[in-house]
Amino acid sequence: MTAKEAKKANFAEAFKELEGIVQWFEASEVDLEEGLKKFERGLELARKCRSRLAEVENKVAEIKEKFSDYADGGEAPPEDEDEGQPRLI
Amino acid sequence: MPEPKALSVSQFVDALNIVFADKVFPDGVTIEAEVAEYRVSQGKWIWFLLKDENAVVSCFATAWQLRQPLEDGMKVRVHGLPKIYAKSGKFSVTVERVEMVGEGALKRAFELMRKKLEADGLFAPERKRPIPRFPERVGLIASTESAAYSDFLRILGNRWGGVKIAAAHVQVQGKDAVRDIVGAFAYFNAHPELAEVIVLTRGGGALEDLHAFNSEEVARAVFASKVPVVVGVGHERDETLADYVADVRASTPSNAAERLTPDRRDVARELESCVQTMERALEKEIASRAHRLTDLEHQLQAHVRAARAEFDAVMSDLERCLLGFESRVRTLSGAVERDERLLRSFDPAAVLRRGYAIVRDKDGKVLRAAASVDTGAAIAVQLAEGTLDAEVTARR
Numbered sequence: 001m002t003a004k005e006a007k008k009a010n011f012a013e014a015f016k017e018l019e020g021i022v023q024w025f026e027a028s029e030v031d032l033e034e035g036l037k038k039f040e041r042g043l044e045l046a047r048k049c050r051s052r053l054a055e056v057e058n059k060v061a062e063i064k065e066k067f068s069d070y071a072d073g074g075e076a077p078p079e080d081e082d083e084g085q086p087r088l089i
Numbered sequence: 090m091p092e093p094k095a096l097s098v099s100q101f102v103d104a105l106n107i108v109f110a111d112k113v114f115p116d117g118v119t120i121e122a123e124v125a126e127y128r129v130s131q132g133k134w135i136w137f138l139l140k141d142e143n144a145v146v147s148c149f150a151t152a153w154q155l156r157q158p159l160e161d162g163m164k165v166r167v168h169g170l171p172k173i174y175a176k177s178g179k180f181s182v183t184v185e186r187v188e189m190v191g192e193g194a195l196k197r198a199f200e201l202m203r204k205k206l207e208a209d210g211l212f213a214p215e216r217k218r219p220i221p222r223f224p225e226r227v228g229l230i231a232s233t234e235s236a237a238y239s240d241f242l243r244i245l246g247n248r249w250g251g252v253k254i255a256a257a258h259v260q261v262q263g264k265d266a267v268r269d270i271v272g273a274f275a276y277f278n279a280h281p282e283l284a285e286v287i288v289l290t291r292g293g294g295a296l297e298d299l300h301a302f303n304s305e306e307v308a309r310a311v312f313a314s315k316v317p318v319v320v321g322v323g324h325e326r327d328e329t330l331a332d333y334v335a336d337v338r339a340s341t342p343s344n345a346a347e348r349l350t351p352d353r354r355d356v357a358r359e360l361e362s363c364v365q366t367m368e369r370a371l372e373k374e375i376a377s378r379a380h381r382l383t384d385l386e387h388q389l390q391a392h393v394r395a396a397r398a399e400f401d402a403v404m405s406d407l408e409r410c411l412l413g414f415e416s417r418v419r420t421l422s423g424a425v426e427r428d429e430r431l432l433r434s435f436d437p438a439a440v441l442r443r444g445y446a447i448v449r450d451k452d453g454k455v456l457r458a459a460a461s462v463d464t465g466a467a468i469a470v471q472l473a474e475g476t477l478d479a480e481v482t483a484r485r
Contacts, residue, residue, distance in 0.1 A: 011223055011225075012221065012222060015222075018363055025366055025370035026366060030371065030373070030374040031374075035370065035371050035374060042363065042364065043367075046360045050357065053250075053353045053357055054250075057251070058250055058251065058252040059252070060229075060242065060256055061254070062257075063256065063257050063276070065257070065276060066272075067270075067272030067276055068265060068272045070272035070273070070275035070276045070279070071267075071275060
């Protein structure tokens, strides 16, 4: 994984952590010392996330495969079709 | 003309079957007619008749091959191989494929398949899985030549960036569509590193064109996919069975992009609001601390004031005591002066100064009577200034 990919992979985590911090701020009596620490961390995460938002391009790679080759492997057909023949119709 | 050689029944049936397969219908047969007496035995064998005003032919299929449930009266086109079954001597068409003929049959087929899949639990809301909130790797199953494909990518690009899209180009209608789509699902499930979510999409079309998306095979492929699936097929109002099975159902290809990722503007706003919430919480805490501090200050001031008042009270008491003491001292010193004056008036020295004298015998004892000393005795006469030593010469 390149550094850039690592940064990207961390977006969801960073966002989740940030939301956790915000919840902490919303939920409880804020301890000032702890709050300042968390606030600082929150700002850092927000900054990280914002830089990810600046990424505008999506990369498309077409898969060169014949997908119908992958289609098999479902249920097997019944072995003997004659079994199904009614005695009388 | 010689009589033909006698054949065994097996030989006769085999010969007919060979003729049907090789000479008469080398590409199989396609018959368009109405379905009658449709029935399924043991959940495996399907029997029905194809009929018109004048003729009837029997059809046979395995449930594995003919997934689409049929109904009497449905108009269908059957592709298959005509065959005489050796064991029963019965002639029937072994069905390879059934197509619905006309909108009515298509709608009915759709409805029958919907009921079948619903009964099998494919649409159950409790099996719908969430898709990642910020997907980074997306498997896209679509025709890369379609407007749906470019719409999806365009809207996705407007909303979000940095996504790696692995595009699986498939036929979305026609006879290869089902196999292609089912295969693409199998491919992505075999390559989990490519996709954490799969998007299946195509543009709108007639019910007939959407056949693959209403097929049991595709529905089951969506259902069986270990990777969660977003399906966006057709226009707003189109619905397909693949839609119902999807973990996330989108109304169009563009909507699939909208359901797949958030919009970066919304996320930017959310980030902003996160920061604001933190700031507000901190400010509130700081304000409440300042308030507590002011309270403490006020309490402290009140304490100081109380102590001061107590001190003042003690001081004024003290002052009052001092004042009382002073006046008492004054009174007492007046009395002392008076007594001193009185005392002074009794001072023998003052009497002496007026000319009196004090006479003492030799022992220092004051003499008050002449008879108390003998003639010739030595006496001392104390005057105001000095003392005379004398001798008694006579007593009178």
